[in-house]
Amino acid sequence: MKIGYPCLNRSIGCTPSRTFRLRSYSAERLAESVRQNLDCLARILQFNLAGGLLFFRMTSDLVPFASHPVCDFPWPDKFAAEFAAIGAFIQRNGMRISMHPDQFTLINSPDPAIFERSSAELAYHARVLDLLGLDLTAKMQIHAGGVYGDKKASLDRFCARFERLDVKIRRRLVVENDDRQYSLADCLAVSRRTGTPVLFDSFHHQLNSNGEDTAAALRLAAATWGKSDGLLMVDYSSQKKGERPGAHAESIDLRSFAGFIAAGGALDFDIMLEIKDKEKSALRARRFLAKISRI
DNA sequence: AGGTGTCAAGCGTCC
């Protein structure tokens, strides 16, 4: 069981997602941003190693505008050495990496242009993981997408479009249950048809499920991960008290977390903590898991 | 230096 947090670290005073406005694009600006982002990413990974946090979600903003037509800068060549060094660090220390292309990445959109842009965005993410030299346990998670007034047709379109994606994308893509539209059961159906593993989001499952309890849900999702995919990935967060359902808590509630871990029984999986205070809660969760000998 | 409006990208909801 590895534990981690997404994208940013609030303790070390750098950001791996420096960007700039599209209208101020230049190759120099892009190169400078990528250089600083990679430097910061390396620092975050060192911080994580020191704290025993071996799971990390890398930001999609590492290379700004990477899949945008404006980007004519050959960043994979220019930064090959930096990527390779970070990748070697990750592998040497037994770390695991995920990425989460954001809400604009929709492979089931009825609009072919949106599919093409999404495909380019996924290709960028896969390129980053490949440049790092990571094996196929490093995944990219997306949601099933929009419903567009016809859920069955939209799921069919997801599966058809999946087959059209480059193998470099397909082999790293996993589908995550969302909080409104596509539940765990929907994602499992996609998995049966495409072979793509299902990433289980426990918080989304609380808001949108077909009644499976946590133990059953974890086992169903875990069964979709093959040997080369690695352990099941789980997104975990908790409800912010007094806020609308779905709002992420400020810091981890260790009692709820303990209950979740207990529900998993002997099943092993890796946990991404989607909690606002990021590494602080991840460190607390790690200490808790160490205390109960799960790490 | 600090404050604020805005930012590549889409969907769904609400009016």
Add this chain to the structure above:
DNA sequence: GGACGCTTGACACCT
């Protein structure tokens, strides 16, 4: 048909 939330950080421009 348009505004807004999602979820949130960081830029860019303002004072």
